Amino acid sequence: MKKMIIEGGHRLKGEVTIGGAKNSTVALIPAAILADSPVKFDMVPDILDVHNLMVILKSMNVYSKFENGVLSIDPTEIVEAPLPSKAIKSLRASYYFMGALLGRFKRAIVSFPGGDNIGPRPIDQHIKAFRALGAQVEEHDGTVKIETGDTGLRGARIFLDVVSVGATINTILAAVKATGRTVIENAAKEPEIIDIATFLNNMGANIRGAGTDVIRIEGVATLKAKATHTIIPDRIEAGTYLSMAAAVGDGITLNNVIPEHLESFTAKLIEMGVNLKIGEDSIYVPKSNHLNAIQVKTMPFPGFATDLQQPITPLLLLAEGSSMIVDTIYPKRLKHISELQRMGANIRSEDNMIVVDHTDKLIGARVDAGEIRAGASLVIAALMAEGTTVIEDADNILRGYDSIIRKLTSLSAVAKLENVQVVES
Ligand SMILES: CC(=O)N[C@H]1[C@@H](OP(=O)(O)OP(=O)(O)OC[C@H]2O[C@@H](n3ccc(=O)[nH]c3=O)[C@H](O)[C@@H]2O)O[C@H](CO)[C@@H](O)[C@@H]1O
C-alpha cells in the first residue's frame, strides 16, 4: 500500500485535463473479450483498476498493452482458465467477467468481486438476469458458477428490481450474443452504459435504448472491432476537481468534460454560489467567495451521483451554516467522516444523514483512505488544511484517479506518494 503526503495551505491555479471514465473502462475491458478481433481503446485512465484487469486478461491468454493512454487488447487466442482471485478481489468491476465469459464461452466461474467498502453490495439482480437468459447459477464459498449447456443463452424480458449500473451492463454483456431478443426494463441510465453500448454496436451488436430505462438487444453471432473506441470523460473525476477548485482554487479550468453529464453536480455548486463558466467541453471555476449551505440527496443518473457525495463534502465545510447529505444508494458510505473529524471538521452522521457544519480551519493529520471517494474527500481536505496530511491506504485513491499526483502538482499543489515498506515478521 502507498501513502499520499499532502502539504496544505497552497492555493491552486491552472488547467487540468480529465481522463477517461473509470466506470466505462472497467466494463469495456471485460467487454473486449467478446470480440473476434483485436480491440483498441483511447483515453484510457492510468488507474490501478486497469492494471488489475490486464492481469485478469493475461490469465486467459489475452494479450494487452497500455501505452500513452491507448490500451490494445487481443482476445483472439483466449482460453478458459481460472481467474486470479487477488486481482478479481481488487476491484468491483471484475463481476463483468461473468457476463462477458457467458457471452464468449456460454459459461463462467468467477469469484465474488471486491471494490470499495461502502456497505452491502449484493449482485442478486445480475444473477436474476443470467437466470432469465437461461443460465443455471450456483454460488459456493464466494465463487459464482454459471452454466448454460449447449443451447447457450436465449433472449428474455428482464425487469430489474433495483436500478443497477452493474446489473444493466452485465445483462447487456451476456445478451449481446444470445439467441433472440432481450429487453431490460428499469435499466440504469448512466452515461457509461451508453459508452459500452456504443462500443459494442460499433463492433456489430444491436443494442437500442441505452441511456433510457428500456434497453432492447437483438443477439448477434459475432463482434469485430473496426476502429479505436475513445472512452468518455470521467464525470466523477471531473466533479472531484470541480469541488477542489471551488475549495482551494484561484481560477482553474477543467478540460475534456461533458457538462451535460455533470448537471446535477454543477447545479449544486451554482446553488452554493460558485460562479462556474460552463463551456462546450470545459468548465472554468473562479475563486469562490461566500458559499451557501446546501442539501444533497444521491440518486441514480441523472440525479446527484453517490460517488460525488464525499468529494463535495470538504467544500461544504466552507459554507455558511449546516449542509445535509442523504445517500440513498449507499447509506453506509461514511468512511470519510471519522477521518475528516480527525482533521478538525464539524461533520457527523445522524439518522441516515450526514450533517456538515461550517468549519473555520482544518489541521493536517494522519488519516486513512478507507475507499476511493473517502480518499478523494481527504485529498481535498488535505489541500485546505494547515500543515501536512498523510493519507494511508492511498492505493484506494489510485484505483480510480488518473495520474493524480501529476495533475495536482501541475496545479501547484505540494503532493507526493510514498511506498509503505511491509516488514515480514
Ligand atoms: C464499477 C462501477 O461502475 N461502479 C459504480 C456502480 O457500482 P455498482 O454497479 O456495483 O452499483 P449498482 O448501480 O449496481 O448499485 C445501486 C444500488 O443497487 C443495489 N443493488 C445492486 C445490484 C444488485 O444486484 N442488487 C442490489 O440491491 C446496490 O446495493 C445499490 O444500493 O454504480 C454505483 C452507483 O452509481 C457507483 O457507486 C459505482 O462507482
Ligand SMILES: C=C(OP(=O)(O)O)C(=O)O
Ligand atoms: C464505488 C466506486 O467504485 P467501485 O464500484 O469500482 O468499487 C466508485 O468509483 O466510487
